[in-house]
Amino acid sequence: MNMPTEQAAMISADEQAQTQETQAPYDKSDVTLRDRLIEAGILLDTGEDGLYGRSEVFEDIVERLNQAITMLGADQHAEVLRFPPAMRRRDFEDSEYLKSFPNLAGTIHSFQGNDRGHHRLLEALDKIVHIGEEEERSDDWMDQQKPTRLVLTPAACYPIYPLVAKRGKLAEQGAIFDAFSYCFRHEPSIDPGRMQMFRMREYIRVGSPEQVMDFRQKWIERGSLLVGLLGLPFEIDLANDPFFGRGGKIVADSQREQQLKFELLVPVATPDRPTACLSFNYHQDHFGELWHIRQADDQVAHTACVGFGMERTTLALFRHHGLDVEAWPAQVRQLLWGDKASLIEQGLANLGNKA
Template sequence: MNRLTGSDGAPALAILGPEATRLVKELDRVFAGWGLAAGAEEISAPPLFPVPDLEKFDVYTNFPHLAWVAGSLDVTGEQFKPVEGRFGSGAVSEARYGLPHATCYGAYLFHEGGQVADDTLVTLVNRCFRNEDHYGGLRRLASFQMREIVALGSFPHTQEVLARFTGRIQAFAAALGIELAKVPAGDPFFRNDGGRALMQKLSPVKYEFQYGGDLAIASVNTHRNFFGERCGIRLASGEHAYTACVAFGLERWLAVLTEHFDADLDAALAAVRKAEKVTAEAAAETAEVPAAPGTAAVGAS
């Protein structure tokens, strides 16, 4: 059993019960394991960043509606005391920190100003925060956990990683008996006044894996060299690094599995373990098949 809470009674935050916690931890172990098996190194990031770090990614230009910020209380007067469950606008002195709405930002900030190999791969999990216009339990929360596998390096490397994990997500869902649709997403990732924005309109840079026609539980995202430029991440050639990421919303996977297995989370846990074994064996067999000349062994991990 989980407990949902939130301001004004909105089911915006979840305290997961023991069974749900075990299932989420297993899902995270599976997704992190995919990255580690592919050669990723795991890093850890804080749940909030200085505002300038997020501002350099155009977070407050492209996603102002989702943004949460955190600041210290102004304790010079009585206004710092909450009234009717909330602090007034004059109670916060400075909002110097921003709460990220995606996990991958930590990977780019970690490598800021550095040089990476052409085939760099990292994985990390973090709390994400989104100021949504409505909430819906585990399907749509103000704070949730997102595991990501992030590729940095050459452009072909980033695209091979996305192709590899696209296949892995689809195979894993199929083994669970879950039907997912891969659909292009229309997030305004790049500013509207640049060449990247035009390219995004011509060729989607983000695909979501949707359950039930409206719930995205995973996505694959290509950023070209946007983050490489903004963070000054370079390759040995001197070129700015390209990046891409694969993201998994853990509570959303939990919501789908809870529905699919009629709230029997022990059965869902067993199914996840079985599905991972099946897909791992299939990936290993694919890796053993020699690729045709000039092609990548997509599906190998």
């Protein structure tokens, strides 16, 4: 498998050097980034770790980031697909997500009792609604909640694969998709970069091994370009997914050994533990085998994806440029609120991989 190209590594080094003068220094005595964002009303505390409301300014940045990503991938001619943040349970079961990440999955349950059951539910609720915020509540009212045929979407690309399979064989050139969705992972944390509900923008490539590896390499370079234009310090590193259980370490080691996953890391909540704001993943023929996706020559299709963490990248901007967006560096403001097309066009031309 290919490592990130020397060109991408040079982009990382150059952009970090350019942003050292503009990024705010870390102050370990300062309150946490989460506290500062909540105090400023940029994030809204719901009382549940990892679940936040977002202010108008936060949402505006997410939207403008989304526009920049669209421009960055315009020449890919991707098929734009949008799904709600839930997917068919049957497809989820077939995806084998539960083999690797059972602790992160979110299922959707609903009351399926009768009138008597409803009465019992109301009685159970009446016993707990007056309990103080700090006290643990009983979950007796949920005794008649049963699984529905839906689960919460764990990654924006997951609804794509069964859809592609239903269409039959791929064209000779394969296919590229553009997905954007809220996703869920049961991972409560006070780190604002580890939200339970978050948005993911993805480009997904389906085709031959050569097509998908070329795609991933291209997006490692383009992701580096975007984050550099945003004035953020970053590094690209080999990574692995957080596979569950004793056997998870073996799978993670194999994933790293085969260089299947890279992440673009930016210091966000803590300077010594950077956060993955983008990921670049090569799934080999895993999803092709699961869903029986075939190339034009009847070979099993391979897949790859690039994922942009929208909240994480927005948080990184607040961390490094401050809470006042009017005071952000001129180039960052141009990319988000000004002539982003010229910046991206010039950046792609410098990369030389526009086609």
